[in-house]
Amino acid sequence: xxxxxxHEARRRELAEAVWRVISTDGVHRASVRAVAAESGWSTGSxxxxxxxxxxxxxxxxxxLADKARARLQAIDDQDNxxxxxxxxxxxxxxxxxxxxxxxxxxxxxxxxxxxxxxQRAERDNREALLSVLSGVLWRxxxxxxxxxxxxxxxxxxxxxxxIDGMTLACVFYAERISAExxxxxxxxxLDDLLGVPSTLPA
Amino acid sequence: xxxxxxHEARRRELAEAVWRVISTDGVHRASVRAVAAESGWSTGSxxxxxxxxxxxxxxxxxxLADKARARLQAIDDQDNxxxxxxxxxxxxxxxxxxxxxxxxxxxxxxxxxxxxxxQRAERDNREALLSVLSGVLWRxxxxxxxxxxxxxxxxxxxxxxxIDGMTLACVFYAERISAExxxxxxxxxLDDLLGVPSTLPA
DNA sequence: GTGATATAAATACGCTTGTACTAATACAGT
DNA sequence: ACTGTATTAGTACAAGCGTATTTATATCAC
Numbered sequence: 001x002x003x004x005x006x007h008e009a010r011r012r013e014l015a016e017a018v019w020r021v022i023s024t025d026g027v028h029r030a031s032v033r034a035v036a037a038e039s040g041w042s043t044g045s046x047x048x049x050x051x052x053x054x055x056x057x058x059x060x061x062x063x064l065a066d067k068a069r070a071r072l073q074a075i076d077d078q079d080n081x082x083x084x085x086x087x088x089x090x091x092x093x094x095x096x097x098x099x100x101x102x103x104x105x106x107x108x109x110x111x112x113x114x115x116x117x118x119q120r121a122e123r124d125n126r127e128a129l130l131s132v133l134s135g136v137l138w139r140x141x142x143x144x145x146x147x148x149x150x151x152x153x154x155x156x157x158x159x160x161x162x163i164d165g166m167t168l169a170c171v172f173y174a175e176r177i178s179a180e181x182x183x184x185x186x187x188x189x190l191d192d193l194l195g196v197p198s199t200l201p202a
Numbered sequence: 203x204x205x206x207x208x209h210e211a212r213r214r215e216l217a218e219a220v221w222r223v224i225s226t227d228g229v230h231r232a233s234v235r236a237v238a239a240e241s242g243w244s245t246g247s248x249x250x251x252x253x254x255x256x257x258x259x260x261x262x263x264x265x266l267a268d269k270a271r272a273r274l275q276a277i278d279d280q281d282n283x284x285x286x287x288x289x290x291x292x293x294x295x296x297x298x299x300x301x302x303x304x305x306x307x308x309x310x311x312x313x314x315x316x317x318x319x320x321q322r323a324e325r326d327n328r329e330a331l332l333s334v335l336s337g338v339l340w341r342x343x344x345x346x347x348x349x350x351x352x353x354x355x356x357x358x359x360x361x362x363x364x365i366d367g368m369t370l371a372c373v374f375y376a377e378r379i380s381a382e383x384x385x386x387x388x389x390x391x392l393d394d395l396l397g398v399p400s401t402l403p404a
Numbered sequence: 405g406t407g408a409t410a411t412a413a414a415t416a417c418g419c420t421t422g423t424a425c426t427a428a429t430a431c432a433g434t
Numbered sequence: 435a436c437t438g439t440a441t442t443a444g445t446a447c448a449a450g451c452g453t454a455t456t457t458a459t460a461t462c463a464c
Binding site: 405406407408409410411412413414415416417418419420421422423424425426427428429430431432433434 | 435436437438439440441442443444445446447448449450451452453454455456457458459460461462463464
């Protein structure tokens, strides 16, 4: 029997090389050769784990979605406001490592627009995110934390929009929008939704 | 004297071909040859107006920024809430034509992340947008429409985030987020900022 | 008409790309 | 130690790329 290699581990290793190439040179430079060189393997070896470039990029994108999902699932149940805050913290690019992930995600997202093979990761992630947010906000309504006059589904869409918009700002406008500003905007938004926490009940 | 051609008009014509190629095939397919074929001109002709591919893409992006700026400047002075609404309408991809512009913009934005030549259009647009929003919100504070407890600059950042986030949702999640939902979220946000307009003053 | 010249088209060069194929390597079971 | 095979490396090929250069075209001043 030949050498035994952990297939999934190798695929992850190669996907991480994809991230590095995209982060520094852009998606359009993420050629099979460039990724192979970045990973330290030959193009022939890479092809054993990913028969085509598309499958390589698609896996790299799905792995990013998995990481985001894992961060979200690690949020333990607390009061609704804290959960909403933690979700924003899990999605916003507050650390350098996460910032790079978001940059790569956005680059792949733009490509997914014209590459059906990349669209699934985006759809699944989005779907999961919105249903989680809706769930929390419906629960908040049931607990009287969110006003009856508000539509929880619409508020979920709007809150996700704030997170996405602040994410864009952090990535493309970093010198103006710091992590502190991003979180301040999130907290201000939660104040509007759920009321200022430290004040007496109205 | 030779044939006289309107240089700027031809450059715009070629830039529009760039938009079409990016919209249907993606930035990575926006080669000089592909754009020339889409425009109906030869690559040699194209090169008379854009010596390099980078200059072609940069001009295509700047032209998009110009169109957005023109839409914003066409908003005539009205009450602050209406102005804020109109700004959102000018930026959100509510029509098919505008939707394509936003798709192309996002594709070029992703590339601008690793291509300094494309970054200026993004910066200028962003800067102008934020200062307009801040101006309106400071005015709203002066008129007592925005609560003194709110920071107009932070609210400008947050409102732009909502617009950007809804824009992303409209483009990448169109079957779930319609134009109506996007505008409903905007109106809800303006309600939070400025109060519900149809009610009696508190 | 004629000629000067901006524009258009065509061709060519060197490079990179995605993918395919072939030969060498190295390790698990006997 | 031997053998078979998963893995790796290396090479090859056709296609597409950005760009340069060279030739042909068409129009305006005279």
